[in-house]
Amino acid sequence: MSDLSCMLDEPPMASLATVKWQFEPCGDRCVILIFGSVFSSDLNRQAASVGSQLRTLAAQGQLPGVTDVVSAMVTVGVHYAPESIAGLFPGVSPYESVCTLLTERLKDSHSTGATLGTRLDIPVCYDPEYAPDLEDIAQACGLTTHEVIAAHTADWLDVLMVGFAPGHPYIGMHDSALSLPRRATPRTRVKQGSIGIANRQSVIYPADLPGGWNLIGRTPLTMFCPVSDPPCLLQGGDQIRFVPITRHEFDLLARENTK
Numbered sequence: 001m002s003d004l005s006c007m008l009d010e011p012p013m014a015s016l017a018t019v020k021w022q023f024e025p026c027g028d029r030c031v032i033l034i035f036g037s038v039f040s041s042d043l044n045r046q047a048a049s050v051g052s053q054l055r056t057l058a059a060q061g062q063l064p065g066v067t068d069v070v071s072a073m074v075t076v077g078v079h080y081a082p083e084s085i086a087g088l089f090p091g092v093s094p095y096e097s098v099c100t101l102l103t104e105r106l107k108d109s110h111s112t113g114a115t116l117g118t119r120l121d122i123p124v125c126y127d128p129e130y131a132p133d134l135e136d137i138a139q140a141c142g143l144t145t146h147e148v149i150a151a152h153t154a155d156w157l158d159v160l161m162v163g164f165a166p167g168h169p170y171i172g173m174h175d176s177a178l179s180l181p182r183r184a185t186p187r188t189r190v191k192q193g194s195i196g197i198a199n200r201q202s203v204i205y206p207a208d209l210p211g212g213w214n215l216i217g218r219t220p221l222t223m224f225c226p227v228s229d230p231p232c233l234l235q236g237g238d239q240i241r242f243v244p245i246t247r248h249e250f251d252l253l254a255r256e257n258t259k
Helices: 041-059 094-107 134-141 145-152 247-257
Strands: 005-007 022-025 030-034 066-071 075-080 118-125 157-162 169-172 187-190 194-198 201-204 209-211 214-218 239-245
Touching (some): 134 145, 145 214
Antiparallel strands (some): 022 030, 157 239, 187 209
């Protein structure tokens, strides 16, 4: 395996000169930046780029009143404290104030040094014990199990967003050969580290959780640790590559990961 982590050679950061979004209120303490109504990789990368820049601006103290920035598939949610925002632009509502603040800061954010995404190898064991749905996946896709694994590990993939549970990444997009829906009947418990696939995407379960994705393998890496900084191993805008490992390698890495 190669080194687990490295900076992207050509990070998927969009130029703000070409990025367009709309503001939409979400209650009285959050504004949503909407980049499109239908998913595309380009819109997802725009959302990841702007979300990264906003988090950097917030860390630098340039977004007073903003309490959190959450990137999703084609949106970015910006949470704010109305009482802290209200005085920034007298005569307008806190919602209008935060929209103005975000527009002004993003316009000048070319000099903020926003954090770039990282590239990370994710080791995966495709042993039958860890891949209970592999045969069904192969049958549904009209492939052999070896061809499924080859397709799953073929490309660098975008971390589209982190959600559903802390540290739970949505990863895509896989080749169209891996097009299959979720399971008809979800499992009540999926083991931590399990990797599920559906709709040309993969997810990695950060803890023992219910789930309806088709289980194709398991990684020994920890996706979420509340005492780590940052607590989530992956974030939107990163890129990952699944790397096949043997059961023996899985056991070794799992022991190292628990030290």
